[in-house]
Amino acid sequence: MVISVSSKLDFFSKYAVKTEIIKPKRIAFTVKSEDVRHIFEELIKQHGHGAFYVSTIAGTDLPGENKIRLDYYVVLLPEEETIVIRTYLDRSNPLVDSLVDIIPGVLSGECETHDLLGVFFKGNPFLKRGFFVALDVAEKGIYPLRKDSGV
Amino acid sequence: MVCNMGVTKVIEVPIITAEIPIGPQHPALHEPLLLKVYADGEEIIRAEVNTGYNHRGVEKLCEKNTFYRDLFIVGRVCGICNTVHANCYVRALEYLLDARPNNRARYLRVLAMELERIHSHMLINAVMAEIVGFDTLFMQIMLDRERVMKAKEILTGNRVLADYMIVGGVRRDIDEVKRARIRDLLLKLKPRVEYYKKVFMEDETIVKRLVDIGVLKPVDVTSHSLVGPVARGSGVKIDSRASDRYDAYDEIPFNVVTRTEGDSWARMMVRWDETLEAINMCLYILEKLPFDGNPVPDEKRLPRVIPHGESYARVEAQRGELTYYVMSDGRSPSPYRVKIRTPSFNNVINSAFMYVGLSIADVPVALTSLDPCISCMERVTVIDLEKNTRYKLTLRELAGGKV
Amino acid sequence: MRRPKILGLVLRNFAKRPATIQYPRVKTPIEEDSRGVQYADLTKCTGCTLCALECPADAITMTPIPQGYEVTAKNPRRIYPLIDYSKCVFCYRCVKVCPVNAYIVTSKYDIAGPTRISSEEYSLSTLKKVS
Ligand code: SF4
Ligand code: SF4
Numbered sequence: 001m002v003i004s005v006s007s008k009l010d011f012f013s014k015y016a017v018k019t020e021i022i023k024p025k026r027i028a029f030t031v032k033s034e035d036v037r038h039i040f041e042e043l044i045k046q047h048g049h050g051a052f053y054v055s056t057i058a059g060t061d062l063p064g065e066n067k068i069r070l071d072y073y074v075v076l077l078p079e080e081e082t083i084v085i086r087t088y089l090d091r092s093n094p095l096v097d098s099l100v101d102i103i104p105g106v107l108s109g110e111c112e113t114h115d116l117l118g119v120f121f122k123g124n125p126f127l128k129r130g131f132f133v134a135l136d137v138a139e140k141g142i143y144p145l146r147k148d149s150g151v
Numbered sequence: 152m153v154c155n156m157g158v159t160k161v162i163e164v165p166i167i168t169a170e171i172p173i174g175p176q177h178p179a180l181h182e183p184l185l186l187k188v189y190a191d192g193e194e195i196i197r198a199e200v201n202t203g204y205n206h207r208g209v210e211k212l213c214e215k216n217t218f219y220r221d222l223f224i225v226g227r228v229c230g231i232c233n234t235v236h237a238n239c240y241v242r243a244l245e246y247l248l249d250a251r252p253n254n255r256a257r258y259l260r261v262l263a264m265e266l267e268r269i270h271s272h273m274l275i276n277a278v279m280a281e282i283v284g285f286d287t288l289f290m291q292i293m294l295d296r297e298r299v300m301k302a303k304e305i306l307t308g309n310r311v312l313a314d315y316m317i318v319g320g321v322r323r324d325i326d327e328v329k330r331a332r333i334r335d336l337l338l339k340l341k342p343r344v345e346y347y348k349k350v351f352m353e354d355e356t357i358v359k360r361l362v363d364i365g366v367l368k369p370v371d372v373t374s375h376s377l378v379g380p381v382a383r384g385s386g387v388k389i390d391s392r393a394s395d396r397y398d399a400y401d402e403i404p405f406n407v408v409t410r411t412e413g414d415s416w417a418r419m420m421v422r423w424d425e426t427l428e429a430i431n432m433c434l435y436i437l438e439k440l441p442f443d444g445n446p447v448p449d450e451k452r453l454p455r456v457i458p459h460g461e462s463y464a465r466v467e468a469q470r471g472e473l474t475y476y477v478m479s480d481g482r483s484p485s486p487y488r489v490k491i492r493t494p495s496f497n498n499v500i501n502s503a504f505m506y507v508g509l510s511i512a513d514v515p516v517a518l519t520s521l522d523p524c525i526s527c528m529e530r531v532t533v534i535d536l537e538k539n540t541r542y543k544l545t546l547r548e549l550a551g552g553k554v
Numbered sequence: 555m556r557r558p559k560i561l562g563l564v565l566r567n568f569a570k571r572p573a574t575i576q577y578p579r580v581k582t583p584i585e586e587d588s589r590g591v592q593y594a595d596l597t598k599c600t601g602c603t604l605c606a607l608e609c610p611a612d613a614i615t616m617t618p619i620p621q622g623y624e625v626t627a628k629n630p631r632r633i634y635p636l637i638d639y640s641k642c643v644f645c646y647r648c649v650k651v652c653p654v655n656a657y658i659v660t661s662k663y664d665i666a667g668p669t670r671i672s673s674e675e676y677s678l679s680t681l682k683k684v685s
Contacts, residue, residue: 023246023462049374053389055465055497058476058490073463073474077373077387080394082465105376108500109492116210144211216610223610223645287564294573308589314645322650350560450650 009083011046015039028071028084036072036087037097043074044102052076054099057109059117061091061146068094068119072106089119098124118143186518190511198506198514200499213489218244218457218479221486223314225475228491230311231271232468234263236475237316239466240489242397243477244318246462248454256320256446257399262436263307263315264398264466265429269340270299271469272422272429275522276347279419282519283360288350295343302336305329319448325440334437341430348423351416361416365505365517368413375501379471379494380425381521384418386411391465391472405432415520422522456481470494470522499523578664589644590661593676594635597626598656601633605648605657613641614648617674623681637673639665 009029015038018030031039043052056073065088072085089096098121099106110121115131115138129138142149189197209228213221226237238260245251252260277292300310306325307313315321325333351357367377367385382389390407392400408424410417459481466473471494478488498521506514575582594605596619606614617636619625625632635648649657658680665671 023460026463049370050387051373053373053376053378055376055378055472056474056476056490056492058488058492060478060488060490071476073476075389075472077389080389080391082463084463103374103376104504105374105497105501108376108496111500112496144208217608219608219647220610223643223647226645227643288560291560291563291567304585304588308585308587308646309644312643312645314589322646354560450647451653 011042012039022084026073026082026084028086030086030088033070033087033089033096036085037099037102039085040099040102049103050077054103054106054109055082057106057113059113059119059145061117063091063147066091068117070096070113070119094119095122096120097122100124100126116143116145118146186506186514188506188511188514193510193512195506195509195511195514198503200503210489210491213486215485217484218486219318219453221489222317225489225491226312226314226316228493231274232267232470232473233311234260234267234307234313234315235466235468235473236491237314238264238398239464239468239473239475240477241316241318242466243462243464243475244457246464247457247460247477247479248318250319250454252320252448253446254399254441254443255324258403258436258440259306259321259325259446260316261399261403262433263303263313263321265432265436266299266303266306267313268429268469269344269426269433270296270303271522272426273299273344273347275519276351276419276422279361279516279519280357282515283357285354285356288347288354288357292347295340295347298336298340302333305333305336317448317450318453320446322447322450324445324447330437330440334434337430337433337437341427344423344426344430348420348427351419351423358416360513360516361419361520362412362414364415364513365509365520366412366414367502367505371504375504376497377471377502378497379468379522380418380421381471381498381502383407383409384421385413389472390467392467395465397464397466399436403432403435415516418520418522455484457486468494471498495521495523581664584661584663586661588661588663589646590659590663591639591665591673591676592644592646592649592657592659593637593673593680594652594656595658595680596623596629596634596656596677597680598654599629599634599652600654600656601629601631602653603633603635605635605652608647608651609642610645610647611641611643613638613643619678619681622684623678624684625681634677635673636677639671639673 012029015031015035016029017032020028020030022028052074054072055075056071058071058073060069060071062069067088068091070087070089073082074085075082087096094117096119098110100110100121101123107126110124111126111128111131113119114121114124114127115129115133121127133144137144187199188195209224212224216224222237222240225240226233228236273292273296277289277296280286280288280292303313304310306329307315308323315323367381369385369387371377372382372385372387378389386409388407388409391397392405393407405428408421408428410421457479459479461476461478463474463476473494474492476488476490477486480487502521505517509517601616603616606616614635614637616633619629619632619634637648646659649659
């Protein structure tokens with residue numbers, strides 16, 4: 001099982017800047033933010049839409065490093081192995097290519113991350129404030145999950 | 152018109168696309184969500200899911216409270232699936248601490264979660280019966296559901312909010328008397344569930360309303376990140392109980408139920424089969440419950456500091472894969488970040504494409520077959536500012552075709 | 555059209571007693587050890603405030619014990635945990651963390667009413683009055 005998964009991810013090595021482990025045993029590949037879209041395009045090209053799904057998009061604000069970290073949790077089927085594609089965005093201008101046109105399932109995750117953390121997904125026409133956040137908060141331009149938002 | 156008899160001309164009114172908001176408040180589903188469907192005559196041509204009515208900011212709240220206080224906060228993300236939320240969070244902490252509860256605790260955790268699965272699946276099947284206008288069946292299922300609620304009360308001390316999980320184990324043990332009583336209740340429940348399954352399979356009303364409604368192809372399931380019974384109803388085998396083998400799922404035998412039809416009916420049948428599967432698992436647990444020490448850790452002696460690190464736990468909630476990401480900085484008593492992704496968050500928001508082509512009366516059926524749980528999905532209170540002056544219908548009226 | 559499969563069940567139900575419980579005229583049967591109202595036994599409580607810190611709902615406020623009660627020497631600050639039951643979520647975290655196991659637990663659940671109810675009366679009743 002381990003072999004089949006790693007062979008599926010062979011092409012990752014050319015993108016991965018760093019690999020680490022998120023407990024328990026989830027491999028996290030840190031990649032450059034420009035590459036995120038290429039990776040998913042390649043994943044679809046090689047294995048098709050049926051071979052994985054994007055489970056979660058988790059954004060974390062790291063004001064100490066002036067970065068926003070974006071993790072895509074991808075579940076590979078049929079083994080159901082979770083891997084993480086991790087990228088760091090500039091906190092003052094968090095911009096990343098949207099995946100919504102190639103993987104419609106990221107819609108909910110991208111909209112939420114935009115609304116709560118202020119990450120812009122380039123090419124996602126559905127992004128809007130007030131998706132989850134109360135309108136009075138959203139109108140002030142506050143992103144509640146940023147550490148300095150004061151909410 | 153002048154000549155009223157012998158009309159020679161029929162004026163056809165051009166059908167204007169009608170926008171029909173369903174929700175955010177309707178008595179049938181008790182869930183605040185606005186599903187806007189655009190209809191051309193009876194046929195849906197576009198559907199939009201509007202959210203933001205119920206977000207309570209639990210993720211932010213978790214960052215502001217301590218690890219152990221969060222345990223009870225995450226249990227209140229959703230009432231119906233509170234033990235799975237707590238279990239997922241507790242396991243995320245246990246991964247960080249490298250702790251492992253003893254076997255008895257692991258079995259008892261699964262028992263609590265499977266009891267919850269039984270009552271949740273019975274509830275949504277009952278609601279489905281109500282939505283299609285079969286109230287008698289609704290009442291009957293809810294009456295039998297009381298048995299499993301009682302079993303949950305015996306096990307955890309409360310019918311709904313269990314507060315059963317704690318780092319390193321569970322919060323109360325069961326004795327022989329309780330064990331026999333829960334067993335008794337489940338044995339009485341089992342034939343009832345088998346009967347209801349048969350009703351769902353054979354009853355004309357139900358079959359007519361559910362079959363071939365809201366068909367999802369397997370490839371759509373994965374590309375839209377749909378999980379749980381929705382995925383399994385389309386033949387996509389996603390079950391984190393079988394793949395992650397957390398808690399005692401590595402020792403308890405069970406089958407992952409899948410069906411290939413992919414319609415609303417298949418999703419409901421997956422739920423009935425899983426209910427039976429869960430009853431069998433519970434009976435197995437009650438029979439084989441190991442005795443390897445006390446499953447209840449002393450809450451006064453829990454580790455005060457959670458080590459630095461990140462963990463990501465998955466759990467198969469009743470509605471699908473539920474994930475918790477917890478990050479601790481190793482210094483402060485509260486988590487640095489908690490990310491909760493609930494199954495309904497994917498299932499409801501990403502499934503707007505499913506409604507296209509259905510007739511208006513089928514929309515509630517398709518929505519209910521996803522088992523939407525909005526408080527799971529959204530987590531912040533918002534006062535609804537939308538002044539929608541257009542007419543609104545309840546889901547039930549809609550399902551009855553009173554448009 | 556076929557006869558609905560559920561007809562037999564319905565007819566049998568007609569003969570049965572109603573399943574609905576006429577609450578509050580009839581009490582709902584509940585478990586002896588289900589989680590109901592809990593309060594601190596002030597002969598044991600040391601006033602350490604741990605339960606108030608751990609309560610996830612912030613339902614507990616440490617309150618001075620009024621004059622006219624005999625307070626044990628273990629509680630030099632003369633404070634006790636006052637639980638606001640309208641905030642309490644009955645998670646029993648306070649019961650479990652108390653270092654001296656001071657909490658008394660009951661399965662009383664029917665506390666809803668027109669007035670706010672707190673643990674003041676219950677807790678103070680565990681203390682003797684100074685004559
Ligand atoms: S039971 Fe829970 S919510 Fe209630 S007072 Fe105790 S700790 Fe607070
Ligand atoms: S934890 Fe126990 S001893 Fe401390 S204040 Fe609360 S009831 Fe009193």
